[in-house]
Amino acid sequence: MTDYGQDEILELVWTLREEGRATRSQLLRRTEEDQPERLIEELAAAGLVESSGDDVRLTKPGEERARVIIRRHRLAEVLLNNLFDLDNNQVESSACKFEHILTKTVTESVCTFLGHPPVCPHGRPIPRGECCDKIRTEIKPLVTRLSDAVLGEEVRIVFITPKSRKRLDKLSSLGIVPGSRVRLLQKNPSFVLEIGETTVAVDKDITDEIYVKRT
Amino acid sequence: MMGPPAAVANVAGKVILVGNPNVGKSVVFGQLTGRYVTVSNYPGTTVEVSRGETRERGKSLEIIDTPGVYSLLPMSEDERVTRDILMNEPGSVVLQVCDAKNMRRSLMITIQLAEMGVPLVLAVNMADEARYRGVMPKLEGLEGRFCVPAVPTVAVRKKGVERIIPLLSNAVPSPLRLEYGGVIEGAISRMERLLPDATPVGKRALAIMLLCGDDSLTPWLAENVRAENVREMNAVRNRLVEEIGDDISYRVNQARLAWIDSLLAELGEEPAEAKGRDWAQVFGKYSMDPLFGIPILLLVLFLAYEFVGVFGAGFLVDVLEEGVFGKWVLPAAAWTVERTIPWGMIRDMLVGPYGIISMALSYAIAIVLPIVGTFFLGFGILEDSGYLPRLAVMVDRIFKKIGCNGKAVLPMILGLGCDTMATLTTRILETRKERVIVTLLLALGIPCSAQLGVILGMLSDIGPAATIAWVGIIVGVILLVGYLASKVIPGESSDFILEIPPIRMPQMGNLAIKTMARIEWYLREAVPLFVIGTLILFAADRMGWLLWMQKVSEPIVVGALSLPPKTTEAFLIGFLRRDYGAAGLFDMARAGLLTHLQVVVSLVTITLFIPCLANFLVIIKEQGAKVAAGMALFIFPFAVLIGAAVNFASRVFGIHF
The missing domain is CATH 3.40.50.300 (P-loop containing nucleotide triphosphate hydrolases)
Known part of the structure; x- marks a missing residue:
């Protein structure tokens, strides 16, 4: 478990640096770890941080590692907050777990899935990953809300997160379920979808709840 | 109908x-x-x-x-x-x-x-x-x-x-039974065992409906299933909800769709016919377009106005009222009656100022019929083309403000045909709140075809300013009352999910049958009421009640609305049918008894005036007597109030149209 403790310290150093208060005293005050002093020593021994007096700095390898942790954490926050509408406490505790366990591939998939978001729900920047660079020419995320889909393009429904069961029933009786292919025809003055040979007009907030993938 | x-x-x-x-x-x-x-x-x-x-x-x-x-x-x-x-x-x-x-x-x-x-x-x-x-x-x-x-x-x-x-x-x-997976299947068979031996439809279907939480089955359950079994049924459903969540109907639908998708893929499709450019679909697309939608809507309204207002209420009414009735029917009827009927009272009842032929039939046939005829035809074209649901797309956002959604535009537009039928059509709306709001707005502000035609005929004689003022006032009142009603009436609004049919070329056969069926319905329903209304006026005139009524309502009609006392008659018969009342005003306007401002004030008042008898009865049937009475009690004074406000404001600002 010491690895997790080290991760937490690295993460905190990064966050404090963003706030412009990367000092050892702040670090010790804010951390939730049991033996922060020991963790800092370990990190210093591993060559990930440098500490002198009240000063705490990330070394180059430390910087790299912290960057990955922060990236996973904030991507997880976006995922849980935007997509699943979870409350803050839930988001925080889960994101803290996610940051340790996501592999590189999974992280990149999540990042692409979310459309390479630049900031977390708290407005802090999400460090860019390789996938973000590669994708420059293609700005559209893999999965978007139907309301953000490109007009006239056929997309496949991935999942639906409706407010009410009744709405879900109604949509499914019209054939709008995950796996169905739809086309967004217009957004103004109302949203109009085409599914098979059926044209359906719906509220915007319904199309906000339908997540689609390009085919 | x-x-x-x-x-x-x-x-x-x-x-x-x-x-x-x-x-x-x-x-x-x-x-x-x-x-x-x-x-x-x-x-x-x-x-x-x-x-x-x-x-x-x-x-x-x-x-x-x-x-x-x-x-x-x-x-x-x-x-x-x-x-x-x-x-x-x-x-x-x-x-x-x-x-x-x-x-x-x-x-x-x-x-x-x-x-x-x-x-x-x-x-x-x-x-x-x-x-x-x-x-x-x-x-x-x-x-x-x-x-x-x-x-x-x-x-x-x-x-x-x-x-x-x-x-x-x-x-x-069909022996087909879809498999919904172990957990749901288990619950289905447990549910089936709780159902009585004889059920009106297959037990499996009922079991699935009950698992999906169909509360509309409650009355059937109350009559056919013992209370302890109902409790047990709830337990079965609750257990399933605990196991897989409460979106059971969604899961069931999803399983059905997945099965259908694989079936359809397996069936394959017949080879396509050669496709040309589908102009109807192009029109359909533009009619909902944010840019072209409004001009198309205005064009549709303009064409409707030209056809119903100018051609129907102008040209055809001239031909029938002044030509056929004025030159032939009425003189011939008067001539015949003079020579065949010795009793003065019967003569008057037929051809006097409040006579069945001179008033009821000439209003019904010479004034209203050509107007409703052209309206029904034009409206039929709109209905059959598939344009109407596209309007819902255009106005959804406005209707959200009055506690409904775009779907409510369908009954509202149908109200322009007949408010009574439209009140039945409110059933397509999903919540009671929406149904009550639309029913109220129909009764209050949507003029039916006959009334609308008469009104357009009168307005087209005065000019576009009066038409725009009338439309503006009525639309404003509808939006205001709708907005207030959406705040006052409890309940919730439903989602806007509306299927848009393809644009189609109306079939001449269906159009002809539908228009004829509606004209026949009009003649059957309206003419007897016109006759009854005329008889009431005739009797009231004979007994001197008419003068008395004019005197009683003078503070309102003459005082608040600044209309001639004779308009009381129009409002009186407006209780029976609003178009009959409007036809009375039409007659007065053509006789030069009303100034332009008086026309506008009287039209605003009669448009908002209480719904006709048939509409009122349907409101009672659909919403109950209490709601219906409440609506009538609100609408009657409100119509007069708005009429008085228009009258007052126009005089203060010196607008005389």
């Missing part, structure tokens, strides 16, 4: 027409029975059940037309009507009318009908459109899977329907 259910003798069996909205059930009904029920191109045309009969080798089959459904798990009043028919008519054959272009949705219903265990025949309608678009499924495989006949039809062209009739008497239930 529908007669009483025809009495059917020696019925060998019953056939219920079921299907998605706007797939042509009513067309098939018309072909099977020879009876006309209104056919249009928008979902929700049929809100009531019609019955008729067809003959097959000497045997008679009763045919029942039902409102369209998206699912047999009802989500609105009209869907419930259909499901209840299936429950209440056990032993009937079901003829499901499918949309060949949208088999995916049609088969959702087919699966449910199979689960209900009803004898089933499929009419795969609009086969021509599906072939044109290259999406016509191969039906042999479909018949094989469901083990019931599936006949391709083009009902509007009378193709294929004949082939269905002999199949109906030999129809069998």
Whole structure:
């Protein structure tokens, strides 16, 4: 478990640096770890941080590692907050777990899935990953809300997160379920979808709840 | 517009027409029975059940037309009507009318009908459109899977329907049962065991409906299932909810769709016909466009105004009222009456100032008939083209402000045809709040065709400023009252999810039949009321009540509205039918008894005036006497108030139109 403790310290150093208060005293005050002093020593021994007096700095390898942790954490926050509408406490505790366990591939998939978001729900920047660079020419995320889909393009429904069961029933009786292919025809003055040979007009907030993938 | 259910003798069996909205059930009904029920191109045309009969080798089959459904798990009043028919008519054959272009949705219903265990025949309608678009499924495989006949039809062209009739008497239930997976299947069989031995439809279907949380089954449960079993049923459902969550109906639908998708892929499609450019669909697209939608709407309104207001209320009324009635009918009637009837009172009753011929018939035939005739025709074109639901897309955001959604535009527009029928059509709205708001607005502010035509005829004589003022005031009042009502009336609004039918060229045959049916209905319903109204006026005039009434209402009519005392008569008969009241005003305006401002004030007042008798009765039937009385008590003083406000404001600002 010491690895997790080290991760937490690295993460905190990064966050404090963003706030412009990367000092050892702040670090010790804010951390939730049991033996922060020991963790800092370990990190210093591993060559990930440098500490002198009240000063705490990330070394180059430390910087790299912290960057990955922060990236996973904030991507997880976006995922849980935007997509699943979870409350803050839930988001925080889960994101803290996610940051340790996501592999590189999974992280990149999540990042692409979310459309390479630049900031977390708290407005802090999400460090860019390789996938973000590669994708420059293609700005559209893999999965978007139907309301953000490109007009006239056929997309496949991935999942639906409706407010009410009744709405879900109604949509499914019209054939709008995950796996169905739809086309967004217009957004103004109302949203109009085409599914098979059926044209359906719906509220915007319904199309906000339908997540689609390009085919 | 529908007669009483025809009495059917020696019925060998019953056939219920079921299907998605706007797939042509009513067309098939018309072909099977020879009876006309209104056919249009928008979902929700049929809100009531019609019955008729067809003959097959000497045997008679009763045919029942039902409102369209998206699912047999009802989500609105009209869907419930259909499901209840299936429950209440056990032993009937079901003829499901499918949309060949949208088999995916049609088969959702087919699966449910199979689960209900009803004898089933499929009419795969609009086969021509599906072939044109290259999406016509191969039906042999479909018949094989469901083990019931599936006949391709083009009902509007009378193709294929004949082939269905002999199949109906030999129809069998489909043995198809979809597998929903272990947990749900377990709950289904537990639920089935709790149902009574004899059920009106298959137990599996009922069990699934109950698991899906269908509360519209409550009355049936109360009558047919013991209380302890109902408790047990809840326990079964709750256990399933705990296991898989409460979106059971969604999971069931999803399983059905997945099965249908693989079936359709397996069936394959007939090769597509060569496609040309589809101008109707191009128009359909632009009519909902944010940029072109409004100009198209204005163009439609302008054409309607030209046709109904200028051609109908102007030209045709001139021909009939001044020409036919003024020069021929009335003089001839007067001449005949003078010579044949010795009693002065009877003479007056026929051809006097409040005479049946001189007033009731000349209003009904010479003034209102040409107007409603042109209106019904123009309106029929709009209905059949599929333009109306596109309006809902245009106005959804406005309707959100009055506690409804775009869907509510359908009954509102239909109200321009007849408020009474439109009040029935509010059933397509999903929540009670929406139904009450739209019913109120219909009763308050939507002039019916006859009234609208008369009003347009009067306004077109004055000029565009008065027309715009009248439209502006009425629309403003509707929005204001709608907004306030949405705040006052408890309950919630529903989601806006509306199917938009394809734009189609109206069929001349249907248009002609529909217009004639509506004119006949008008003559049947309106003329007797016109006669009664005239008799009341005649009697009131004889007894001197008319003068008395004019005196009593003088502070309102003359004082607040600054109208001549004679307008009291128009308002009085407006209680019977609003168009009759408007026709009275029309007559006065043509006689030069009203100034332009007085025309506008009186028209605003009579437009908002209490609904006609028939409309009022339907409000009682749909919403209860309390709601109806409340509406009338609000509308009557409110109409006068707005009329007075318009009068006052115009005089203060010196607007005289």
